[in-house]
Amino acid sequence: METVILAVVIAVVVLGAISGLVVSGRKKKQLPPSPPAAPKPSVTAPPAEPQVGEEAETPRDEERRTIEEVTLPTAEAPAAEAPVAEPEAPAAPAVEVPEPTAGRLVRLRARLSRSQNTLGKGLLTLLSREHLDEETWEEIEDTLLTADVGVAPTQELVERLRERVKVLGTRTPEGLRALLREELLTLIGTDADRSVHTANxxxxxxxxxxxxxxxxxxxxxxxxxxxxxxxxxxxxxxxxxxxxxxxxxxxxxxxxxxxxxxxxxxxxxxxxxxxxxxxxxxxxxxxxxxxxxxxxxxxxxxxxxxxxxxxxxxxxxxxxxxxxxxxxxxxxxxxxxxxxxxxxxxxxxxxxxxxxxxxxxxxxxxxxxxxxxxxxxxxxxxxxxxxxxxxxxxxxxxxxxxxxxxxxx
The missing domain is CATH 3.40.50.300 (P-loop containing nucleotide triphosphate hydrolases)
Structure with a gap:
């Protein structure tokens, strides 16, 4: 009996020794060195939120309000929006003040005379010739026809000019100019009503x-x-x-x-x-x-x-x-x-x-x-x-x- 007990004890001791050797062998195996940790930035942490009960005050003896006595906070009125500026309408065109009509043709006289030199100056040149023969009168007639005076008015004007030059005998430039002016005005007419009828x-x-x-x-x-x-x-x-x-x-x-x-x-x-x-x-x-x-x-x-x-x-x-x-x-x-x-x-x-x-x-x-x-x-x-x-x-x-x-x- 004693022999059996002794054998059991020896077996236990042997197993314990073997376990110690295994553990010590594992401890001898070292892990590879870990890389050095990067330095942590110095950040000032915000103060920790107070936890429940940390700053609790001693309850005071006050009367509690009923729910009817509790009022909601007044909502603030929204800020008034700035008025939106409407786009400006395009400016109306400036109204012009027309040039007065009285005497307007006189002011445009130079422009008119430049374009009509063939008629007026041509007639004066022909009438100023020393001898007003038939050929000259035909040239006067052609000048008038070229200016679109018309056949009948041209014949009338030439006949009157021939008669007056013969009777009056005027040969000076001033006299001829006055004669021609008078006959042309007669031909155009000065008595007609040339106003534009705009009366109401x-x-x-x-x-x-x-x-x-x-x-x-x-x-x-x-x-x-x-x-x-x-x-x-x-x-x-x-x-x-x-x-x-x-x-x-x-x-x-x-x-x-x-x-x-x-x-x-x-x-x-x-x-x-x-x-x-x-x-x-x-x-x-x-x-x-x-x-x-x-x-x-x-x-x-x-x-x-x-x-x-x-x-x-x-x-x-x-x-x-x-x-x-x-x-x-x-x-x-x-x-x-x-x-x-x-x-x-x-x-x-x-x-x-x-x-x-x-x-x-x-x-x-x-x-x-x-x-x-x-x-x-x-x-x-x-x-x-x-x-x-x-x-x-x-x-x-x-x-x-x-x-x-x-x-x-």
Whole structure:
């Protein structure tokens, strides 16, 4: 028995020794050295949040409020937003003050005389010859015909000049100049009423309405531009104007007329491109009545493809406008550079509407000033305005005396 116990003890001791050796062997194996730790940045840590109970005060004996006594904090009113600035509207174009019309033709006299030297100076040179034989008189006649005076007026003028030179026997330059001036004035006429009739009329309802002026003519003669310049003439004379853009068949005609109107503060009544011209003319007069304007200027279409179409169109415009009241003036715009072709146009328009006056444009660019005489003879109406350049104020009331003086200056 004792032997068994002893054997067990020895086995236990042996196992313990073996376990100690194994453990000590493992301890002898060293791990590889770890890399040195990077130095930690010195950061000041924020103070630790107080934990529950650390700073608790000793409870005081106070009366507790009921839930009805507790009020919510008042919400602060939101800060008022700054008003958003609206974009500025584009500035209206400055309204121009047109040049006064009184004496305007005199101020443009130099421009006129330069273009008409062939007529005036040519006649004076011929009349100053020592011997006025038949050949000289034929040259005088050719000079007048070249200036588009017309056959009948030319013959009349030559006959009177021959008679007066023979009877009076005047041969001095001053005498010849005075003689020629007198005869040219007789030929052009000084007694005609050359004012543009813009007086207020009496409407069909018995009320006063603005003066109505229709501007007619072939496209290309400067009709729309002349209408705009005429508005400046009337504004310069102290009248208020409404423009009617009834030329709806030509691209940009309404824009062009509106630009002219804006420059002098005149309103333009317009419609869609290709719209009814008579309707626009009617609305323009209606607007003129509403604004108590002095004058309504209506720019009409200038197509001349057929006389029938033109007659129907212009006739309708005039009839519709006359539902408001009478038309005071119908002005025909002619290009002076077209010469005798302008007379053909004049005849057609005269058959369509009752022309009351003529506006001759581009008179500064031609030596055919005699067209004034021919047109007046053809239509039986006076030339009332002449265009002497491209400037805004180059449309002038026609003054026979200033015109003749420019011819022979």
């Amino acid at each position: 009329g009496i409407g069909n309802g018995g009320d006063e309405i603005p003066g109505v002026v229709l501007v007619v003519g072939v496209n290309g003669t400067g009709k729309t531009t002349t209408t705009g310049k005429l508005a400046r003439v009337l504004v310069a004379d102290g009248k208020s104007v409404v423009l009617g853009a009834a030329d709806t068949f030509r691209a940009a005609a309404a824009d062009q007329l509106q630009t002219w109107g804006e420059r002098v503060g005149a309103r333009t009544v317009r419609g869609p491109e290709g719209g009814d011209p008579a309707s626009i003319a009617f609305d323009a007069v209606k607007e003129g009545i509403a604004e108590s304007a002095d004058v309504v200027l209506i720019d009409t279409a200038g197509r001349l493809h057929t006389k029938t179409g033109l007659m129907d169109e212009l006739g309708k415009v005039k009839r519709v406008v006359e539902k408001h009241g009478p038309v005071g003036e119908v002005l025909l715009v002619l290009d002076a550079t077209t010469g005798q072709n302008g007379l053909v146009q004049a005849r057609v328009f005269a058959e369509v509407v009752d022309i009351t006056g003529v506006v001759l444009t581009k008179l500064d660019g031609t030596a055919k000033g005699g067209i004034i005489v021919a047109v007046q003879r053809e239509l039986g109406v006076p030339v009332k305005l002449v265009g002497l350049g491209e400037g805004a104020d180059d449309l002038a009331p026609f003054e026979p005396e200033a015109f003749v003086d420019a011819l022979i200056d």
